[in-house]
Amino acid sequence: MMEGLTFLDIIILLTLVILSISFLLTSVRIIKGPSLSDRIVGLDMLVAVGIGFIAVFGVKTGYFLYVDIAIALGLVGFLSTVAFARFVLRHGDDSVFHDKKEAAEAEQLAEKARKGDAS
Amino acid sequence: MIHDFVAGLLLLIGAVFILSASIGLLRFPDVYTRMHSASKAGTVGSGVLLLALAVYSMEFSVVSRALAGIAFFLITAPISAHLIARVAYITGTKPWKGTVIDDYAANVNEKKHKQP
Numbered sequence: 001m002m003e004g005l006t007f008l009d010i011i012i013l014l015t016l017v018i019l020s021i022s023f024l025l026t027s028v029r030i031i032k033g034p035s036l037s038d039r040i041v042g043l044d045m046l047v048a049v050g051i052g053f054i055a056v057f058g059v060k061t062g063y064f065l066y067v068d069i070a071i072a073l074g075l076v077g078f079l080s081t082v083a084f085a086r087f088v089l090r091h092g093d094d095s096v097f098h099d100k101k102e103a104a105e106a107e108q109l110a111e112k113a114r115k116g117d118a119s
Numbered sequence: 120m121i122h123d124f125v126a127g128l129l130l131l132i133g134a135v136f137i138l139s140a141s142i143g144l145l146r147f148p149d150v151y152t153r154m155h156s157a158s159k160a161g162t163v164g165s166g167v168l169l170l171a172l173a174v175y176s177m178e179f180s181v182v183s184r185a186l187a188g189i190a191f192f193l194i195t196a197p198i199s200a201h202l203i204a205r206v207a208y209i210t211g212t213k214p215w216k217g218t219v220i221d222d223y224a225a226n227v228n229e230k231k232h233k234q235p
Contacts, residue, residue: 011127018134022141029144029153037150037207041157044199045144048161051192052137055168059126064181067172071188074165078195085202092210 012060019056023049040084047077122174129171136164149215150207158200162192 026049030042051070058066143156166189173185208223 006123008123008127011130015130015134018138022134022138025141025145029141035150035207035212037203037210037212038153040203041150041154042144044203045140045157045161048157048165049137049141051165052133052168055133055165055172056130058172059130059175064172064176064178067169067181067184067188070165070169071184071191074188074192074195078199081199082202085199085206088206088210 008059012056015056016053019049019052023053036088040081040088043084044077044081047073047080050077122177126171126175129167129174133164133167133171136160136167140164148217150212151204151214154200154203158196162196166192 023046026042026045030039030046033039033042051073054066054070054073058064058070137160140156140160143160144153147153147156169185169188173182176182214221
């Protein structure tokens with residue numbers, strides 16, 4: 001079964017797996033993200049991963065028109081990031097640490113870093 | 120097939136860049152450091168993947184469009200990162216407690232005094 005696969009096929013499979021993992025990690029940040037700005041950064045990163053996916057699909061299928069779609073997605077992603085930023089600027093960010101344990105953990109980490117700086 | 124090999128190598132490099140960007144996004148302590156990871160490594164990752172598509176096709180129209188796309192991403196990434204950082208600071212997202220230098224604080228306070 002493995003004989004049919006060329007070098008490029010194996011690389012494409014590997015790349016798709018790596019991109020899927022990074023998609024999942026970015027989604028975790030979007031779900032967790034304590035502040036609204038964290039979520040916007042995550043969505044911006046998600047667009048970058050999507051562009052990567054489209055480029056890999058272009059290599060896999062041989063339809064080079066995918067490059068146009070990637071450029072259009074980049075444009076839309078940039079515009080949406082700007083729109084989100086202006087939205088937050090106007091309405092403010094009222095998100096808080098919903099998870100008390102997480103807040104305490106962050107505080108503890110910061111304390112440790114300050115001690116590390118001092119010593 | 121030399122350009123198959125080069126395209127495969129570029130695909131792998133770009134995917135690793137994007138993976139490191141998303142790991143940074145998950146592991147860094149506050150918005151400002153997360154943004155640094157996402158806007159630099161993420162942009163380079165998607166740019167290298169588009170470059171791989173250009174190398175694989177070896178047609179002038181595809182190569183020129185891919186290069187135009189990369190230039191566009193390189194121009195827009197710092198703009199959006201700057202906007203998000205400014206908005207996060209103004210709306211009161213605190214930097215990580217380990218941050219030692221905060222030059223923007225004086226600037227923001229000055230502006231508040233000027234516009235009562």
